[in-house]
Amino acid sequence: MRLLALSGSTRHTSTNTALLRALQAIAPERIRISVYDRVGSLPIFSPHLEGSLTPLAAQEFLRSVRDCQGVIIASPEYVRSIPGGLKNAIDWLISTSFVIDKPIALVHASHRGDDMLQALRTVLATVSTQFNTDLFLRLPLLNETPERIAHIVGVPANRLSAENFLETFATFCRECAACEPA
Structure with missing residues (x-):
């Protein structure tokens, strides 16, 4: 199972990116997680840049989404809303x-x-028919370092919650794939 973990943060030491990397580190062997932490490098979406004019950074991002079996998103809140970089990535999608x-x-x-x-x-x-509102993992990690986040996620109770989340999402991805027309 190939999953893409999309960080909505542009910060180098992002708490959300660190959470996604911690999930990547504890994922069961059959679940491979790639972390995409470059929403800040995507050019601003414009319909004039679609198709053959799509910039390389956007092409690479789109390929990573196309080639995975599911997407996990973690994002900070900026001014009580979606950060601009993440919204721009979704616009490209x-x-x-x-x-x-x-x-x-x-x-x-x-x-x-x-x-x-x-x-x-x-x-x-609105954009995905397979967004699962019931699958959600929340860990209070605000203001922790990436190293500390890895440790917190590795604490047995948190690790169990995280592994259960990943297993449940992988099962959901397989079920979605089984329902696709041949």
Whole structure:
């Protein structure tokens, strides 16, 4: 199972990126997670840049989404909303059909951010028929270092929750793939 973990943060020491890397580190062997932490390097989406004019960075991002079996998104909240970099990445996705039937689930690295999560849920439910609103992992990791986040995720109770989330999402991805027309 190939999953893409998309960080909505542009910060080098992002809590959300660290959470995704910690999930990558504890994922069962049959679940491979690639972390995409370059939303800040994507050019601003413009319909004039679709197709053969799509910039290389956007092409690489779109390929990574196309080639995975599911997407996990973690994002900070900026001014009670979706960060611009993540919204721009989603805008690039809707310029293709890659996201329409792609299984998507959310993880969150803070006890805050419910306004952003609600806005993101609305957007994802609009762009993907396979956004699973019931699958959600939240760990309060705000202001922790990446090393500390890895440790916290590795604590037995948190690790069990994280592994259960990953296993449940992988099962959901397989079920979605089984329902696709041949």
